[in-house]
Amino acid sequence: MDKDILIEYLPLYKEALLLTLKIGWQGIILAFVIGLIGSAILHFKVAVLKSIVGVYIEIFRNTPLLVQLFFIYFALPKVGIQVTAEACGVLGLGLLGGAYMIETFRSGLEAIPVIQTESAESLGMNNFQVLWHVILPQAITISVPGLLANVIFLLKETSVFSTISLMDLMFTAKDLIGMYAKTIECLFLLVVFYLIMLLPISILGALVERRMRYGQFGD
Amino acid sequence: MNKKLVKRLTGGLLVAGLVGASLTGCGSSSSSSDVAATGEDTVEAGSNAGFRTLDEIKKSGTINIGVFSDKSPFGYVDENGEYAGYDVYFAERIGEDLGVEINYVSTEAANRIEYLQTGKVDIILANFTVTEERAQEVDFALPYMNVALGVVSPEDAVVESLDDLGADDQIIVISGTTAETYLTKNYPDIKLQKYDAYAEAKTAFENGNGVAWANDNTEVIAFSLENEGYTVGIPSLGDQDTIAPAVTKGNETLLNWLNEEIETLGTENFFHADYEETLLDTYGAEYEETLVLEGGK
Amino acid sequence: MASLGIDVLFKGTNFLRLLQGLWVSIEISLISVVLSILLGLLVGVLMTVNNKVLHAILKVYLETVRIMPQMVLLFIVYFGTTRVFGWDMSAESSAIFVFTFWGTAEMGDLVRGSIKSIPTIQFESAAALGMDKVQTYFYIILPQTVRRLIPLSINLITRMIKTTSLVMMIGIVEVLKVAQQIIEANRKTSPNAAFGIFLVVFLLYFIVCWPISRLATYLEKRWA
Numbered sequence: 001m002d003k004d005i006l007i008e009y010l011p012l013y014k015e016a017l018l019l020t021l022k023i024g025w026q027g028i029i030l031a032f033v034i035g036l037i038g039s040a041i042l043h044f045k046v047a048v049l050k051s052i053v054g055v056y057i058e059i060f061r062n063t064p065l066l067v068q069l070f071f072i073y074f075a076l077p078k079v080g081i082q083v084t085a086e087a088c089g090v091l092g093l094g095l096l097g098g099a100y101m102i103e104t105f106r107s108g109l110e111a112i113p114v115i116q117t118e119s120a121e122s123l124g125m126n127n128f129q130v131l132w133h134v135i136l137p138q139a140i141t142i143s144v145p146g147l148l149a150n151v152i153f154l155l156k157e158t159s160v161f162s163t164i165s166l167m168d169l170m171f172t173a174k175d176l177i178g179m180y181a182k183t184i185e186c187l188f189l190l191v192v193f194y195l196i197m198l199l200p201i202s203i204l205g206a207l208v209e210r211r212m213r214y215g216q217f218g219d
Numbered sequence: 220m221n222k223k224l225v226k227r228l229t230g231g232l233l234v235a236g237l238v239g240a241s242l243t244g245c246g247s248s249s250s251s252s253d254v255a256a257t258g259e260d261t262v263e264a265g266s267n268a269g270f271r272t273l274d275e276i277k278k279s280g281t282i283n284i285g286v287f288s289d290k291s292p293f294g295y296v297d298e299n300g301e302y303a304g305y306d307v308y309f310a311e312r313i314g315e316d317l318g319v320e321i322n323y324v325s326t327e328a329a330n331r332i333e334y335l336q337t338g339k340v341d342i343i344l345a346n347f348t349v350t351e352e353r354a355q356e357v358d359f360a361l362p363y364m365n366v367a368l369g370v371v372s373p374e375d376a377v378v379e380s381l382d383d384l385g386a387d388d389q390i391i392v393i394s395g396t397t398a399e400t401y402l403t404k405n406y407p408d409i410k411l412q413k414y415d416a417y418a419e420a421k422t423a424f425e426n427g428n429g430v431a432w433a434n435d436n437t438e439v440i441a442f443s444l445e446n447e448g449y450t451v452g453i454p455s456l457g458d459q460d461t462i463a464p465a466v467t468k469g470n471e472t473l474l475n476w477l478n479e480e481i482e483t484l485g486t487e488n489f490f491h492a493d494y495e496e497t498l499l500d501t502y503g504a505e506y507e508e509t510l511v512l513e514g515g516k
Numbered sequence: 517m518a519s520l521g522i523d524v525l526f527k528g529t530n531f532l533r534l535l536q537g538l539w540v541s542i543e544i545s546l547i548s549v550v551l552s553i554l555l556g557l558l559v560g561v562l563m564t565v566n567n568k569v570l571h572a573i574l575k576v577y578l579e580t581v582r583i584m585p586q587m588v589l590l591f592i593v594y595f596g597t598t599r600v601f602g603w604d605m606s607a608e609s610s611a612i613f614v615f616t617f618w619g620t621a622e623m624g625d626l627v628r629g630s631i632k633s634i635p636t637i638q639f640e641s642a643a644a645l646g647m648d649k650v651q652t653y654f655y656i657i658l659p660q661t662v663r664r665l666i667p668l669s670i671n672l673i674t675r676m677i678k679t680t681s682l683v684m685m686i687g688i689v690e691v692l693k694v695a696q697q698i699i700e701a702n703r704k705t706s707p708n709a710a711f712g713i714f715l716v717v718f719l720l721y722f723i724v725c726w727p728i729s730r731l732a733t734y735l736e737k738r739w740a
Contacts, residue, residue: 058726058729059722061729062674062678062721062722062725062726062729063678063718063721063722063725064678064679064680064681064721065678066681066682066692067681067692067714067717067718067721068718070692070714070717071714071715071718073423074419074422074423074426074710074714075710075711075713075714075715076711077426077427077428078426078520078521078708078710078711079520079711082426082427084428085412085428152582152583156583156584156585156586157585158585159585159586159587159588160587160681160682162415163414163415163419164419165391165412165413165414165419165423165428167413170585170587170588171394171413173591174329174394174415174591174685175329175394175395175399175413177329177333177595178328178329178330178331178332178333178394178395179329179352179394179395179399179400179403180352181332181333181336181356183333183336183595183596183599184596184599187588187591187592187595187596190588190591191584191588191592194583194584194585194588195583198582198583199583202579202582202583269602288689288693288697289693289696289697289699289700290700291700291701291703295697295700295701296697296701297528297701298527298528298529298530298698298701298702299528299529300528300529300533324687325687325689325693326687327687330687333595334687336599337595337598337599337604338598338604339598339604339607339687415685416696417700418696418697418699418700419696421700421703422699422710425707445703445704446703446704446707
């Protein structure tokens with residue numbers, strides 16, 4: 001391996017990491033919001049909306065992100081819907097992630113015993129108060145390990161952004177290999193940067209999982 | 220107390236270490252095999268993944284040729300699933316004269332050098348422009364086509380000079396092409412929008428994702444002729460270059476054979492016939508003499 | 517509708533080629549899943565063995581799979597290994613290798629989980645009956661885990677089929693690449709083909725993956 005080349009390419013990878021994180025986090029926040037709303041709809045069995053959410057989950061869990069992105073980015077403009085590459089990346093990641101987040105939150109919601117809802121109601125809380133003060137804080141806490149797993153999954157999925165011209169880590173590596181054929185150095189930096197991005201989250205996941213176990217009472 | 224955490228942390232570090240070590244290891248071993256490859260032409264088959272010599276190819280009965288599968292009219296797949304185009308017409312003839320079957324390998328621009336260096340293909344015949352940087356990585360045979368860079372843009376907003384681009388205007392290029400290298404080097408301030416495949420770049424350009432598309436002028440001229448509403452505002456940018464077949468560095472037997480083949484084909488005006496068969500529909504007769512290079516000169 | 521490019525599908529053998537491309541994806545997934553299940557059983561059993569060195573190695577392996585995107589692994593195996601070891605792996609075998617590498621880790625973790633959930637008394641009873649370790653695993657433990665694993669491995673199939681869309685990047689002509697080729701060859705006559713063709717590819721993936729994931733959910737509920 002050539003050290004000079006590594007140093008020369010380093011700034012390009014840093015830039016790519018920032019872009020990956022920028023789009024990644026926006027997409028994850030979108031996914032988070034979709035997840036909260038969608039799981040609430042499913043949990044409270046809201047008519048009509050419930051079936052829409054169901055169809056949405058099935059569609060986005062059963063098609064690859066790459067194909068979703070291709071469709072949004074290359075096909076939709078043909079019928080007059082223009083999306084920039086960055087918006088497409090955020091949207092694609094958010095929609096895909098949302099479908100997974102809903103399931104994660106829902107299992108969090110389901111884990112909370114009915115008696116808590118009943119007790120809260122008997123204290124005179126209304127539906128929204130029950131949800132906001134009693135159910136959600138617990139449900140989100142229970143979902144945290146699943147959520148972090150989703151975050152890692154989604155940040156990994158950003159590697160397909162390269163196909164819609166977003167200069168993420170994967171694209172930078174491919175592009176440099178194509179131009180200068182320094183394959184070894186490029187692949188090495190690629191691995192290192194993914195580790196920098198994802199290892200801390202993976203560690204955080206382990207930490208949270210341990211903490212959570214202390215947080216549970218009785219059982 | 221933090222046992223699990225520590226474990227995972229060490230796990231991660233070990234991953235980094237292992238990958239690093241294996242890649243470093245490979246750096247040195249690949250360079251040593253390069254030396255072996257250039258020094259010795261008749262390495263035993265299988266022992267060296269670098270390349271296959273002419274004899275090995277003939278003996279195996281199949282040649283692997285890397286072509287584009289989405290770059291009409293040079294290399295594409297027609298509606299019956301057959302490879303076709305200017306490059307493919309030449310490839311067919313190579314197969315015929317070598318007396319072997321052809322296995323076409325669909326390549327993207329950015330993979331071309333990689334494919335040769337890792338021996339995944341014997342020859343790249345994918346509109347490969349001869350440049351100094353590339354010549355350090357692969358061996359080019361005699362050229363068979365002229366090329367320069369060109370820039371195509373929509374008729375209602377023609378880009379005639381790269382200097383009058385707005386600060387936010389993006390130019391579409393394909394990753395691993397000479398257009399990309401040229402613009403990166405000479406116009407570092409222009410924002411490039413890069414795609415892997417020709418099909419993706421063209422669709423994005425049609426969709427209006429960039430103000431212009433820079434590529435080989437052959438390609439952008441073809442695009443403006445085939446699609447209404449586009450003009451080649453900059454027909455020639457940078458140096459006049461040539462396009463040639465490429466083989467893995469050091470594969471002299473195959474290189475020499477290709478050079479002789481191109482010279483011989485010159486005597487029968489093969490590439491003119493190729494042009495008339497594959498490019499005439501797109502370009503008309505007027506580009507024949509500017510594009511075609513016969514007998515390697 | 518003609519302007520949206522659906523008609524392009526019926527030209528020549530276009531639609532057939534799309535289906536062939538899809539089959540390439542499915543084939544790679546199926547082979548990888550079968551290999552993953554077999555190797556995953558082995559890795560899962562190994563994970564329950566009390567050996568520090570073994571444990572560390574498997575830990576590193578799992579963490580690698582957890583953190584590295586499949587696309588990165590594909591590139592490393594396809595381009596990297598040729599340079600490191602001089603292996604000339606075809607794109608297809610690289611893809612199967614990477615998918616099996618990934619699937620084995622997932623399966624292994626699942627197998628470990630289900631073995632752990634089997635009460636210790638069963639191991640002890642088996643030992644009391646005079647069975648050795650291999651016999652215990654083969655006759656007592658594994659049969660019980662298999663049932664729990666089937667829905668999960670079916671799920672893995674859909675995830676693999678979805679991930680095969682990446683193999684286009686290492687030059688395998690699968691459904692997405694065929695789609696691009698068709699769009700390119702017909703750009704002149706139907707400039708909007710991108711819409712119709714990508715829509716069809718989208719639907720094709722859904723039609724293949726949806727029934728499989730329904731089946732997995734069904735089995736999971738029934739056998740839980």
